Amino acid sequence: MTKWAATPNATDEGNLASYLSGGGRLLLSAQDYMKERSAATNFDSSYLGVASYQEVPNSQLNGVIGNPIGGNIGHVVLGSIPNFQNFADALGLSGAPSAFVNGVNQSTITSYESGNFKTAFFSTEWARIAAGNASAAQQTLSNAVNWFGGCPNAVPCIPPDVDCSGIVDIVDIILTAQAWNDYTQSGIFEADYDVNSDNVIDILDVMLVTAALGQSD
Incomplete structure (x- = not known):
């Protein structure tokens, strides 16, 4: 995405x-x-x-x-x-x-x-x-x-790897921060970025992704 x-x-x-x-x-x-x-x-x-x-x-x-x-x-x-x-x-x-x-x-x-x-x-x-x-x-x-055509080769990923690239990197932090802004400003909720599954997208989600930086799936 x-x-x-x-x-x-x-x-x-x-x-x-x-x-x-x-x-x-x-x-x-x-x-x-x-x-x-x-x-x-x-x-x-x-x-x-x-x-x-x-x-x-x-x-x-x-x-x-x-x-x-x-x-x-x-x-x-x-x-x-x-x-x-x-x-x-x-x-x-x-x-x-x-x-x-x-x-x-x-x-x-x-x-x-x-x-x-x-x-x-x-x-x-x-x-x-x-x-x-x-x-x-x-x-x-x-x-x-x-x-x-479906997702026959869908890649399983750990929650902080929000873009499913195989590793948690700066892109995941940026995407989660953007999703937080969208949620705060417009109320748009994108579940992929709700890393801690509390039904809101906030600074905690960004912090969790940041803490997982470098982890691989």
């Missing part, structure tokens, strides 16, 4: 394009992504199957029957997140099927398969699904992972 502190730029998109062209899988959850890039890019049309966007704040989603990601989810009322503004988009598609539509039947989450790669694009943040219906959010992610 990669977390960007800023909107992916042209270089990031180029790296992602190379990865996907080699048979990669990508789930991108990023409201306002295209607005931050000023417009839909070649990456969006070629690798996300999206040609355009329109900012349409929403409060609900409906899974599209038959879609591998949203087909068994049904209706979801989105939750609110502290200090989080609703900048969801409605998407103009260029090949991607809709996985979820908003309350006025506009595509807002997609699944796209072309050649040897697969992508899922959430222009409505997955975190808002989780805030409104945790089980629906979990099922949505499970559906996406299964559609991507």
Whole structure:
């Protein structure tokens, strides 16, 4: 998993394009992504199957029957997140099927398969699904992972090794600190970074990762 502190730029998109062209899988959850890039890019049309966007704040989603990601989810009322503004988009598609539509039947989450790669694009943040219906959010992610091909070679890792790289290093500290900031500022809870399993992400989690620096799985 990669977390960007800023909107992916042209270089990031180029790296992602190379990865996907080699048979990669990508789930991108990023409201306002295209607005931050000023417009839909070649990456969006070629690798996300999206040609355009329109900012349409929403409060609900409906899974599209038959879609591998949203087909068994049904209706979801989105939750609110502290200090989080609703900048969801409605998407103009260029090949991607809709996985979820908003309350006025506009595509807002997609699944796209072309050649040897697969992508899922959430222009409505997955975190808002989780805030409104945790089980629906979990099922949505499970559906996406299964559609991507599952995790046959998943690497077991010790809890402080939050990125499952095989060793606890500075990257794990940075990721946990970012998750702490997300939790403090926006209420976004990412269980992978709750190292001590107390259902909050705080300085204790960062300290536990730091104390385990250098340990290997």
